Amino acid sequence: MKRIILSICLFLGVHATVAAADRDDERMRAFVMGLPKAELHLHMEGTMEPELFLAIARRNGIDVPYDSPEAVKDRLRAAHDLPSFIEIYEELISVVEQPEDIRDITLAYYRKAYSQGVRHAEMYFDPQLHLERGMTLEMVFDGLAAGRAAAMQEMDITIGFIMAFLRDRPAADAMAVLEAAEPWHGQLLGVGLDNPEVEDFHLKFEPVFKRAASYGLRLTSHCDVQQEHTIKHHWGVIEVLGVERIDHGLNVIDDPELLKEVKARGIGLTGVPSLFYRDMPGRMEYRAGAVKALLDAGAEMSIHSDDPGMKRGLYIGDLMLRAREAAGMTREDMITLSKNSFRTAWISEDARARYLRMIDDYVAAFDEAHPEMVSVP
Ligand code: HPA
Ligand code: ZN
Numbered sequence: 166m167k168r169i170i171l172s173i174c175l176f177l178g179v180h181a182t183v184a185a186a187d188r189d190d191e192r193m194r195a196f197v198m199g200l201p202k203a204e205l206h207l208h209m210e211g212t213m214e215p216e217l218f219l220a221i222a223r224r225n226g227i228d229v230p231y232d233s234p235e236a237v238k239d240r241l242r243a244a245h246d247l248p249s250f251i252e253i254y255e256e257l258i259s260v261v262e263q264p265e266d267i268r269d270i271t272l273a274y275y276r277k278a279y280s281q282g283v284r285h286a287e288m289y290f291d292p293q294l295h296l297e298r299g300m301t302l303e304m305v306f307d308g309l310a311a312g313r314a315a316a317m318q319e320m321d322i323t324i325g326f327i328m329a330f331l332r333d334r335p336a337a338d339a340m341a342v343l344e345a346a347e348p349w350h351g352q353l354l355g356v357g358l359d360n361p362e363v364e365d366f367h368l369k370f371e372p373v374f375k376r377a378a379s380y381g382l383r384l385t386s387h388c389d390v391q392q393e394h395t396i397k398h399h400w401g402v403i404e405v406l407g408v409e410r411i412d413h414g415l416n417v418i419d420d421p422e423l424l425k426e427v428k429a430r431g432i433g434l435t436g437v438p439s440l441f442y443r444d445m446p447g448r449m450e451y452r453a454g455a456v457k458a459l460l461d462a463g464a465e466m467s468i469h470s471d472d473p474g475m476k477r478g479l480y481i482g483d484l485m486l487r488a489r490e491a492a493g494m495t496r497e498d499m500i501t502l503s504k505n506s507f508r509t510a511w512i513s514e515d516a517r518a519r520y521l522r523m524i525d526d527y528v529a530a531f532d533e534a535h536p537e538m539v540s541v542p
Contacts (some may be wrong), residue, residue, distance in 0.1 A: 202281070208254075227260050244351065262299075262300065266308065271313070276319075286322065327343070396419065431465055457498065466508040468502050
């Protein structure tokens with residue numbers, strides 16, 4: 166009899182512990198999702214979900230070889246590195262033809278991001294990809310402006326734009342776009358570099374960045390993860406291009422001198438622990454581990470979503486939670502990541518102070534409502 170009672174108690178005890186752990190997981194999820202965040206690294210084109218891609222193709226009368234979102238995801242399963250991903254990214258974005266397409270893509274993104282705590286977004290876009298297919302700069306900027314206006318009317322969010330140049334195309338094309346975009350320079354926060362990482366791209370784009378800086382535009386550049394010549398490229402974007410942020414930037418952890426320089430200059434690293442549709446064991450662990458190590462080393466590290474529509478529909482809060490789990494990050498790490506996103510955002514000092522206070526107020530209110538969570542790491 167005693168043994169039976171003991172077994173029942175043990176059973177109930179285990180159940181209570183599991184239930185408490187589930188509840189804590191759920192609360193932690195709510196906590197991370199609700200943390201105010203700045204999204205600093207995402208590509209307008211890469212936010213397009215498979216469903217929206219099909220809807221836009223249909224309304225533009227474009228035949229695509231996919232009859233369902235699943236078929237689009239199957240195509241995305243071919244992506245396994247930067248060049249193979251960009252090949253599909255360029256293919257999918259080719260259905261965009263009208264300003265309304267860009268408006269719809271961006272508004273869908275802002276809604277999703279807002280629901281995961283984003284209160285300020287700095288959105289990359291690739292004008293060259295649209296000009297190549299016959300859109301004009303005016304159409305691209307009109308679409309971006311319409312998406313922003315609709316979002317700001319609907320949500321408490323601020324939005325800025327970063328004009329990207331394609332690293333695998335001639336620098337002369339980038340210079341021509343920079344000059345042609347002069348009427349819209351006031352709409353831009355800055356310029357950046359994306360697409361596949363070609364060797365010594367920092368040397369190729371030095372004159373373009375010098376010109377952009379002379380127009381008062383801020384500077385950032387991708388240094389993607391585990392690319393050839395990555396350490397040389399990190400030094401190049403810092404010393405030759407003079408960037409304030411590095412998109413991805415996770416391999417800074419591999420070089421102590423580089424890490425020292427990044428910290429000394431307060432350069433923001435916009436990491437992305439994303440997943441391709443293809444299963445790639447270790448990818449999340451590697452990236453989340455680098456984020457955690459850089460955070461522990463005191464770098465201005467934050468987490469962002471890059472191409473959420475084309476990488477399993479995982480947005481900023483989803484990725485922070487996945488990275489937390491993969492690298493054993495703490496609640497305090499989540500708060501620091503969010504604060505760093507505002508510390509390195511291109512916003513006024515007033516706005517920065519307001520957003521950082523918003524985070525402190527949010528944490529205080531959450532702890533008051535859930536005192537049992539304060540001790541959960
Ligand atoms: N790296 C480079 N180019 C890109 C990316 C990226 O992560 N996403 C969209 N264009
Ligand atoms: Zn990117």
